[in-house]
Amino acid sequence: MKKIINEPAAFVDEFVEGILLAHPDLLKTPADDRRVLVRADAPVAGKVGIVTGGGSGHLPLFKGYVGRGLCDGVAIGNVFSSPSSAQVLEATKAVSGGAGVLYLYGNYGGDVFNFDLATDMAELEGIPTLTAIGRDDVASQPKERSADRRGVAGILFAFKGAGAAAERGDTLEQVAAVAEDIIDNTATMGIGISPTILPTTGKPSFELGDGEMEVGIGIHGEPGFHRGELESADRIAERLTERLVADLGIGSGDRVAVLVNGMGATPLEELYLLFRRVHQLLSEQGITISKNYIGEYATSLEMAGASISLLALNDERLALLNAPAESPFFKEA
Amino acid sequence: MKKIINEPAAFVDEFVEGILLAHPDLLKTPADDRRVLVRADAPVAGKVGIVTGGGSGHLPLFKGYVGRGLCDGVAIGNVFSSPSSAQVLEATKAVSGGAGVLYLYGNYGGDVFNFDLATDMAELEGIPTLTAIGRDDVASQPKERSADRRGVAGILFAFKGAGAAAERGDTLEQVAAVAEDIIDNTATMGIGISPTILPTTGKPSFELGDGEMEVGIGIHGEPGFHRGELESADRIAERLTERLVADLGIGSGDRVAVLVNGMGATPLEELYLLFRRVHQLLSEQGITISKNYIGEYATSLEMAGASISLLALNDERLALLNAPAESPFFKEA
Structure with a gap:
């Protein structure tokens, strides 16, 4: 094992701290534990918010796609592990500008579980959400079972497209439809x-x-x-x-x-x-x-x-x- | 040996071809053998040209720093090998906009040799050149012999600074002075x-x-x-x-x-x-x-x-x- 790290258990917290120190003009965290990053100007009033999330170890995925014309926030899991529903909720509240929030992430069991829980929690807070799930890995399932495919690098396209749709003022339903359309293609x-x-x-x-x-x-x-x-x-x-x-x-x-x-x-x-x-x-x-x-x-x-x-x-x-x-x-x- | 390559001898030619296919709006080649890349709008009339070069295998160095506000051209060597003086000359001619050309590259014997030869060849073509050499690796020589240091990643700063100086209309002497000032610091x-x-x-x-x-x-x-x-x-x-x-x-x-x-x-x-x-x-x-x-x-x-x-x-x-x-x-x- 050859890695340029400190305590393995501190790996995620420390590199997220590094990201925040490097980019204070573009990113901020609403979370004490730094497991949520949002764009520096979040929430953007009247705009659909987009929250992504997933395990760490994939940079620039997922944290790298938080910004103008992209996602508004990210919930950060440990290496290759889902973030918690509480972290997703925290991201949701931090990016909610009153037009609802789209959850956009890759198709992995833990992520689906925690984002679904967060959907219910967000509803209780009065924040409507919709979900679009990246499932672009054609090797993981045949075409006829494409809904079960894993989400991999192609989610970049969905981040970019849905982010642009939200930025131009699309409604939550419209942003979700854009994301689904891109994922389907x-x-x-x-x-x-x-x-x-x-x-x-x-x-x-x-x-x-x-x-x-x-x-x-x-x-x-x-x-x-x-x-x-x-x-x-x-x-x-x-x-x-x-x-x-x-x-x-x-x-x-x-x-x-x-x-x-x-x-x-x-x-x-x-x-x-x-x-x-x-x-x-x-x-x-x-x-x-x-x-x-x-x-x-x-x-x-x-x-x-x-x-x-x-x-x-x-x-x-x-x-x-x-x-x-x-x-x-x-x-x- | 695990590499995603074809014939090892074709490695450089093939990835440069890939770069040209990917970025025709930003880059072009004046050379039949694709060992020279220049910005797509080269030569820029009245602007000092900047030519860099060196061995391959360092992407985005050196080819990656050819563009607006950066270098104007690059001469491309084999992996970890200097380009030839003929290639440097070809780059020089392709970027010469009438205000002279700065050679800006890292301190390695083969590169110094070939760029120095190209200086003489360019003079015969009526193109004045000056040279600034990156030598930022403090581990390679002590401070009192800093002129002998190797050039490594810090040349990025010199590309950026000299490129900006050339873009704003500085003279050849001024652009060279900017490069030297940055290299010194x-x-x-x-x-x-x-x-x-x-x-x-x-x-x-x-x-x-x-x-x-x-x-x-x-x-x-x-x-x-x-x-x-x-x-x-x-x-x-x-x-x-x-x-x-x-x-x-x-x-x-x-x-x-x-x-x-x-x-x-x-x-x-x-x-x-x-x-x-x-x-x-x-x-x-x-x-x-x-x-x-x-x-x-x-x-x-x-x-x-x-x-x-x-x-x-x-x-x-x-x-x-x-x-x-x-x-x-x-x-x-």
Whole structure:
């Protein structure tokens, strides 16, 4: 175990403190225990608030997407663990500007449980909420069971789109519909080539042979559907792209946004190798890339690996992606 | 060796192709072999051009700092190898807007050799050049031999400042003076905890024991001045900050910009742990952090480790950092 940390049990509290010290102009916390971050100007009167949350260890997910034109607040769990319903409620109250609050997070049991509890608690406080759940990991369930899929890096698109909709003054129902529409049109698949090491245990999250890769891996190291010899960047891009295009049912004449996401230890150079091949493949099929994101957007501490996400675009979705946004970790001018 | 690559020999050409495919609005290449990138609107008439360059494997360094308010062009070497003088000349010609060209790069033998050759070649083409060389790694040489220090992550500050000076219309001499002034006031030190693996050889760049760290490591894995047991994030931040503050001779009442840079595999969470302690230490000494950068700014492929850079600020330097800039990898609004 080699990590640049202090007491493992203090890991989350300390790095959140670091985030607050670094970005006091953009973020603040309403919570004594710093397990809630909200944008510095929250609540924004008359605007729908968006609260996300989930386990730590995925920076810039989730904390990184709190800001103007994005989410308004985040409830922060321990590494790979859900935040509590009390933390979600605290975030909800801190961002409620009178137009209701959307819960937007990834599909994991603990998160669903705690956000659902918070929904009831918020109702008692007179804050109406709606929920949209990211479920973009095509490797985790087949298309016909897509409601049960895990949520992974593609939730970026939903944050961006729903955040832009809320910022322009959409109602709670409208913001939720935007989020659902984007989630319905997003597909992600990833590969892992080396595990994450959990700060508290010092143990790898999974084992993988020296020359192996895991195709369809989740962002906590959940198993995929194929383990085999590590292939070339081109072949990996082909595997993933083929599956995503089929899942979305897109083809010639369609437009997409592409996210090539590094899971932590994979060099940016390698992500550009993947993007190069994705670009070639989509071009060959007559699919246009109208927007791209290449870098670390949803990590798993120091896991080596990458995922590719596609969002099928129409004019509305593209306009939402292009709307201005600003957090310490994400800027769209 | 676990890498998401194709033919190792094609690594650089392919990821540069990926960069060009991803960012055609911001970057273009004048070179058949894609070993030169320049900003899409180069040359900018009447503006001093800035050319950087160096070995590959450090993204976002160097290619990432080509854009408005930053460098105008970059000459791209193989992994950890200097670009050729012909490539530097090609970049020079492509960015020359009639006001001369500044060469701004890190202090490595091969780079100095090739940029110096290019200086003579540019002169024959009627393009005046000046040179400023990043040499911020305090671990590589003592203060009295600071001219011989290696250039590492702190060159970010010089790119930003010189780029802003060029953008506002400074002359070549003035832009060079800005770069020198920033370089003179920048100090960096890093630690490494796991090596880089070179794509062409598949071999680690250095060996380090299981629980060890190397203090003062260079961005190619050059040895530092202390190898010992891996310490806590707080202790590491203390070691580095103490040395940097002493080197710059700053104290109570002074202002700095801080860069906490990840070398590749180190999670962003860990960088925020380091920043937290740096912030505490500087606050205790009455030193104000007026600007911070936390993330991967100069990497060494998948090396795990981090560096801390300080730039002693005055009003002029801070204004230059805050001036607008945009590249695919860096935005200042």
